[in-house]
Amino acid sequence: MIPYGRQHITDDDIRAVEKILRSDFLTQGPAVPAFEAELCKATGSQYASAVNSATSALHIACLALRLGRGGMLWTAPNTFVASANVALLCGAQVDFVDIDPATRNMSVDALKQKLETSERRPDILMPVHFAGRSCEMAEIADLAKIYGFKIIEDASHAVGGSYRGSPLGRCISSDIAVFSFHPVKIVTTGEGGAALTNDPELDDRLKVLRTHGVTRDPRLMETTNAAPWEYDQLELGLNYRMADIAAALGTSQMSRLESYVARRKELAGRYNSAFEASGFGDQLGLPPLDDLEIHQSAWHLYTVEVPARVNKRRLFEALREAGVGVNVHYQPVHLQPYYRRLNFSEGDFPNAEEYYRRALTLPLHPQVTEEEQDKVVNLLLEQL
Ligand SMILES: Cc1ncc(COP(=O)(O)O)c(C=O)c1O
Incomplete structure (x- = not known):
């Protein structure tokens, strides 16, 4: 099976993890701050808090x-459930803003309209950079x-991407940005995530909240x-908390961030060219x-939209x-x-629903080698 996504682990990664296993600290040692420093260096953000998941x-x-x-x-409906769940876990309410079919990201027009017409506006907006391509953050x-x-x-999808010349995660247009380091993402720590910010008070709060609400920092102690x-x-x-074992893997992986994103981008371009050359480009709804x-996307996912005349389930199974x-x-x-029980229903966000009916993520x-990619392209085209 050619998986849609998977980790890439090198001997250097293994050595980095082994070094931690032989060290004094499996957790709460120096590897987590070192990984956080790497994230700040890569994004230009002032502060990072590494944790055990996005x-x-x-x-x-x-x-x-x-x-x-x-x-x-x-938030947007075209996301993993976690984006919405966290608000409910805080005891708050969730609502959604429909997507722009061209980018699959939250639509700024839909957001504007909803802000103008809603009685209850959001305290927090959570745009999701689908597949690693930034939402329109300036607007x-x-x-x-x-x-x-x-x-x-x-x-979560977007470490290594950029928007208007700035790395994603730099928080130029946001209070906090979050990455995921699950194995299918751009770089991995096994399980893991991070919250980045430029606000020192928010950073203090993030670091206290990730460890029981407890601190030994004399600046913060009452x-x-x-x-x-x-x-x-x-x-x-x-x-x-993120374990040091995971953080060391993350630091080692970060040394290859640029080459990973460059290869993903190359493969995405190759997919688009192959589908366009086949004459099915227009029918397939290719990603921008x-x-x-x-x-500049981080290219976590490559997703096409199959024509309405094609039975997606049959295609998927084939x-x-x-x-x-x-x-x-x-x-x-x-x-x-779970969300239907909160009174959401079919038709609430038609662009996300229509996109889902047709969406198919390819490896x-x-x-992924070029031979494997050609095989994927040919097998897909045969089914159209
Ligand atoms: C958009 C998005 N947000 C949040 C998450 C949650 O990430 P994690 O698995 O690191 O908790 C994911 C994971 O797939 C995701 O895709």
Whole structure:
């Protein structure tokens, strides 16, 4: 099976992890701050907090921005359930903004319209950079100034991408940006995520929240003249810490970030060229390629939209049977049984629903060979 995504592990990665296994600290040692420093270097962001998943990072990002009971978060329906779930975990409500069919990202026009017409506007907006391509953050940040909401970028797909010349995760137009390091993502720590910010107070809160709400930092402690063994619990936090084993893998992987993204981009361009050359390009709904001025995707996913006349389920099964690990990203979150019970229903976000009916993710990761890619293209074209 040619998987749609998978990790790439080198001998250097193995040596980096082995070094930690032979060291004094499997967790709470120096490898996590070293990984965080790598993330800051790669993005230009001031602060990074590494945690055990992007879901955890999104959760503490919401808590750090004081989302709670009575609060409201808006995100896009074309995402993994975690983007919306974290708001509910804070006791807040969730609503969605439909996508732009051309980019599969949150539509700025739909956002504008919803802001103008809604009685309950969001406290936090969570745009999701689908497949690693940035949302239109400059326009979104302008709306944030008018309507006073905070922004958490769900950049789970997007480490290594850039927008208007700045690396994604730099938080130029947001309060916090979150990466995922799950094995199918651009770089991996096994499980893992990070929350990046340029705001020192938010960074303090993120770091306290990821470790039980507890701190030994004298700058933050309320206990004066604390004994050397004392710590203060300042918040109701969680244990979302990343282990040093994972962080060391992440630092080693980050040394190849640029080459990984370059190879993904090359393969995505090759897919588009092959489909266009076949004459089926128009029917397939190909993803937009990078435009150098504004959008450079991290190319986490390569997703086509199959023509309405094609039975997607049959196509999916035929490709799987032929050894192509196709997948579908995403079932619209609002149509999940849990969200239907919160009163969302079919027709609420028609662009995300129509996109989902046709979406098919093809294999894209740095180890896909050109022969494998040609096989995927030919097998898909045979089924059209
Ligand atoms: C857009 C998006 N947000 C959040 C997550 C959650 O990431 P993690 O698996 O690291 O918790 C994912 C994971 O697939 C995702 O794709």
